[in-house]
Amino acid sequence: MLNSRKKKDLILQSITYFASFISLFVLISILLFVFLNGFKLLNMDLITHNFESTSYIADLKDFTGPGDFTIDKDFNDNTYYSSKWGIALTDDENLMGHTIVLVTYVHPESPFKDLRNKGVATQDLSLGIDYEIIRIAFNDGPSALSIQGAQNMIHVLDTKTTFRELEYSTSGGGIRGSIITTLYLIGLTLLIALPIGVGAALYLNEYAPKNRFTKALRNLIETLTGVPSIIYGLMGLALFVPITISLTKATGANLISGALTLAVILMPVIIRTTEESLKVVPDDYRQASLALGGNKTQTTFKIVLPSAFSGILTATLLAIGRIIGESAALVFAVGTAIKDDVSIFDKSTSLSVHIWAMMTDEPANIELSTTIAIIILVIVLSMNLSIKLISKRLLRKYGVTHE
Amino acid sequence: MQSKIQLNQTQKRHNQWLDNTIKYLLMGFAILSSSFIFIIAGVIMVKGVTPFITNNGGLGRVNLADFLTGTTWLIGESFNSNLYAIGFLIISTLFIAFLSLLISFPVGVLTALFIAKIAPKKLAETLRTVVEMLASIPSIIYGLFGAGIILKIVYDLSTLIGFQSKGGNSILSSVLVLAIMTIPTIASISEVAIRSVDKSIEHGSLALGASKTQTHFKVVLTSAKSGIFTSAILGIGRVLGEATAVSLVAGGRRSGINFNILDTTSTLTTMMLEGMKETTGLDYDIRFSVGIVLMVVILITNFTLNYIKRKVGNVDVK
Numbered sequence: 001m002l003n004s005r006k007k008k009d010l011i012l013q014s015i016t017y018f019a020s021f022i023s024l025f026v027l028i029s030i031l032l033f034v035f036l037n038g039f040k041l042l043n044m045d046l047i048t049h050n051f052e053s054t055s056y057i058a059d060l061k062d063f064t065g066p067g068d069f070t071i072d073k074d075f076n077d078n079t080y081y082s083s084k085w086g087i088a089l090t091d092d093e094n095l096m097g098h099t100i101v102l103v104t105y106v107h108p109e110s111p112f113k114d115l116r117n118k119g120v121a122t123q124d125l126s127l128g129i130d131y132e133i134i135r136i137a138f139n140d141g142p143s144a145l146s147i148q149g150a151q152n153m154i155h156v157l158d159t160k161t162t163f164r165e166l167e168y169s170t171s172g173g174g175i176r177g178s179i180i181t182t183l184y185l186i187g188l189t190l191l192i193a194l195p196i197g198v199g200a201a202l203y204l205n206e207y208a209p210k211n212r213f214t215k216a217l218r219n220l221i222e223t224l225t226g227v228p229s230i231i232y233g234l235m236g237l238a239l240f241v242p243i244t245i246s247l248t249k250a251t252g253a254n255l256i257s258g259a260l261t262l263a264v265i266l267m268p269v270i271i272r273t274t275e276e277s278l279k280v281v282p283d284d285y286r287q288a289s290l291a292l293g294g295n296k297t298q299t300t301f302k303i304v305l306p307s308a309f310s311g312i313l314t315a316t317l318l319a320i321g322r323i324i325g326e327s328a329a330l331v332f333a334v335g336t337a338i339k340d341d342v343s344i345f346d347k348s349t350s351l352s353v354h355i356w357a358m359m360t361d362e363p364a365n366i367e368l369s370t371t372i373a374i375i376i377l378v379i380v381l382s383m384n385l386s387i388k389l390i391s392k393r394l395l396r397k398y399g400v401t402h403e
Numbered sequence: 404m405q406s407k408i409q410l411n412q413t414q415k416r417h418n419q420w421l422d423n424t425i426k427y428l429l430m431g432f433a434i435l436s437s438s439f440i441f442i443i444a445g446v447i448m449v450k451g452v453t454p455f456i457t458n459n460g461g462l463g464r465v466n467l468a469d470f471l472t473g474t475t476w477l478i479g480e481s482f483n484s485n486l487y488a489i490g491f492l493i494i495s496t497l498f499i500a501f502l503s504l505l506i507s508f509p510v511g512v513l514t515a516l517f518i519a520k521i522a523p524k525k526l527a528e529t530l531r532t533v534v535e536m537l538a539s540i541p542s543i544i545y546g547l548f549g550a551g552i553i554l555k556i557v558y559d560l561s562t563l564i565g566f567q568s569k570g571g572n573s574i575l576s577s578v579l580v581l582a583i584m585t586i587p588t589i590a591s592i593s594e595v596a597i598r599s600v601d602k603s604i605e606h607g608s609l610a611l612g613a614s615k616t617q618t619h620f621k622v623v624l625t626s627a628k629s630g631i632f633t634s635a636i637l638g639i640g641r642v643l644g645e646a647t648a649v650s651l652v653a654g655g656r657r658s659g660i661n662f663n664i665l666d667t668t669s670t671l672t673t674m675m676l677e678g679m680k681e682t683t684g685l686d687y688d689i690r691f692s693v694g695i696v697l698m699v700v701i702l703i704t705n706f707t708l709n710y711i712k713r714k715v716g717n718v719d720v721k
Contacts, residue, residue: 005614005617006614008616009614009615009616009617010616012616012619012620013521013616015513016513016514016516016517016521017517017521018513019509019510019511019513019514019517020513020514020517020518020522020530022510022514022586023510023514023530023533023534023537023586023587023590024530024533026537026583026586027533027536027537029548029552030540030544030545030548033548033551033552034544034547034548037551195432196432196435196436197432197436199428199429199432199433200429200432200433200435200436200437202429203426203429203430203432203433204433207426207429207430208430208433216437217433217434217437218437220437220438220440220441221433221436221437223440224436224437224439224440226637226640226701226705227440227443227644227698228640228641228643228644228645228646228672228697228701229644229646230644230646230672230675230676230694230697231443231447231644231694231697231698232443234446234447234450234675234690234691234694235442235443235446235447238446238447238449238450238691239442239446264439264443267436267439268436271436295418295421295422296422296425296426297418297421297422297425300425321539324541325540325541325542325543325544326541327541327542327543327646327647328542328645328646328647328672328676331646331647331676352541352543352647353543355543355544355546355547356543356546356647356650356651359546359547359550359651360650360651364550366547366550366551369547370547370551373543373544373547376541376543376544377540377544380539380540380541381536381539381540383539384535384536384539388535
């Protein structure tokens with residue numbers, strides 16, 4: 001072989017190496033970025049907490065004076081306990097990265113369990129674990145502030161016999177509402193999209209005659225896949241939102257309209273995936289069922305459909321992945337309001353839109369966004385891997401080997 | 404005997420009735436799912452045409468020609484005007500799509516070639532999984548990655564050459580985010596095309612004395628070019644339609660055509676996402692008009708690319 005050609009070949013080959021390692025590099029840097037930034041916020045509190053924190057100013061109700069709440073319990077090094085008031089405080093950082101004083105323990109008989117909302121409403125309050133104390137103000141002397149740390153607060157508290165008011169807030173910054181919204185969306189969307197999609201696939205594969213009408217149906221469904229999701233969002237906004245408003249008690253964009261929009265987005269995916277697995281069901285099965293006297297309906301639903309189970313499962317997993325990842329359509333069809341009390345008749349936001357909402361806010365909250373991204377990535381990637389496993393198993397079942 | 408036959412007949416009739424009902428029910432599902440393309444088109448048309456034919460609550464009709472060619476977007480209700488123009492958005496959308504394809508197309512196709520033909524089996528399997536994983540990452544995470552990493556890099560880069568960029572929000576950032584989003588799309592579809600190239604064509608080339616690499620580049624790639632073109636069409640469709648990821652890195656430009664890749668930009672989709680507070684009025688309706696334009700842009704681009712694909716010609720690969 002000529003030397004110059006060898007050189008040329010080598011250069012060409014190495015650019016293919018280079019190009020493919022760009023993909024690898026991109027994947028690794030995305031994963032690194034997401035995990036390095038988001039990992040420190042990832043804990044159970046994040047998942048169980050509300051996003052909005054509520055602040056209260058409270059004072060003591062039926063106050064009898066501090067008592068003796070000595071307990072036999074060990075705390076961490078940076079946790080301080082006041083046996084006079086029965087409360088343990090610690091220094092911490094909240095999900096936004098600010099230093100706070102966190103309540104880690106309240107004695108059951110502590111006066112802090114018996115508080116009253118100081119202000120217009122007479123509302124009973126009670127200090128609980130994980131609440132943030134902002135300040136404690138006294139009649140005599142300066143207030144104890146959270147920026148001075150937990151040790152100082154406990155120290156000041158121990159020298160006093162009463163306080164004028166206590167400002168605290170419930171823990172916020174969590175994503176409980178968005179998780180619930182996402183789960184609702186998954187459930188509702190599958191409830192709508194699966195029957196219609198699987199039904200359409202059954203018709204196209206089992207019943208439809210080979211004519212131009214069937215071909216047109218297939219083409220139209222195929223065309224849907226090329227429509228960008230923001231256009232689906234517009235459709236949801238203009239069609240499904242008014243429909244749900246007139247039929248339910250919803251007053252604006254809501255979870256049902258979002259689920260309907262997602263169902264339309266997922267329809268072509270579900271139909272195609274189900275059809276793929278219907279196609280590999282051997283014809284012998286159908287003929288055997290018909291020969292044994294089963295009618296067409298029995299054959300379809302009792303023989304063919306169960307054989308296509310793995311395809312439907314794949315479609316479901318694909319759909320769940322898409323629902324979790326979808327953002328543009330949901331911005332229109334469900335809205336971007338981050339909610340803690342989720343109702344299916346109200347605006348809300350899924351995990352992906354939560355990221356978008358926080359990133360378009362000023363200032364952008366990259367830390368919490370990447371934490372949510374970890375959750376999304378783990379779910380989506382594990383679904384993807386299970387789809388791979390399922391389809392491999394399906395192919396083996398019918399004796400179709402790869403390639 | 405008589406009754407048995409009769410029973411059989413009623414059973415048969417019942418079966419037939421059931422079969423037909425189920426058939427028409429399923430057919431209804433199929434028709435419903437395929438009719439959504441018309442429903443989408445209809446709904447968006449009706450809404451999107453409103454700003455051009457009604458008075459828009461005293462603001463006056465939006466002029467269609469100005470809308471399509473102008474270079475300023477004012478938030479109409481707050482400026483109390485009907486001045487919405489998206490000419491500059493159309494141009495910047497196409498510009499960004501073209502640039503990102505310029506990066507993702509060669510990288511994607513070469514990756515596909517590498518996975519399908521050049522790489523050792525183990526490595527190919529790994530890279531295929533990598534591409535699949537990349538394809539399944541939701542676009543919002545690409546946007547987040549762009550906002551967290553690419554913006555910083557672009558910002559530092561522009562400071563290095565003495566350009567004050569708006570925190571890195573720029574055409575370049577949008578292009579990079581979109582490019583890495585489309586690489587997996589292009590790679591996976593091109594790979595299928597490359598694999599389906601007839602082995603005999605390859606063997607012919609090798610028999611004529613061409614080296615393996617020469618065969619891959621000159622014969623395999625040209626034979627698969629129809630499929631590779633399809634991947635580019637799908638890739639550009641994804642680029643044009645992507646909304647949330649770009650909106651995090653584009654910067655939100657409201658007027659003027661801009662070709663400086665370090666300066667801010669907007670696309671049709673990011674403008675649609677902006678300021679979603681309104682629920683009625685011109686500000687709301689105009690999003691549908693932008694939607695129509697977006698669909699038309701995508702259709703025209705697809706049509707043009709398909710035309711080029713036919714012109715470029717087909718090597719027969721089944």
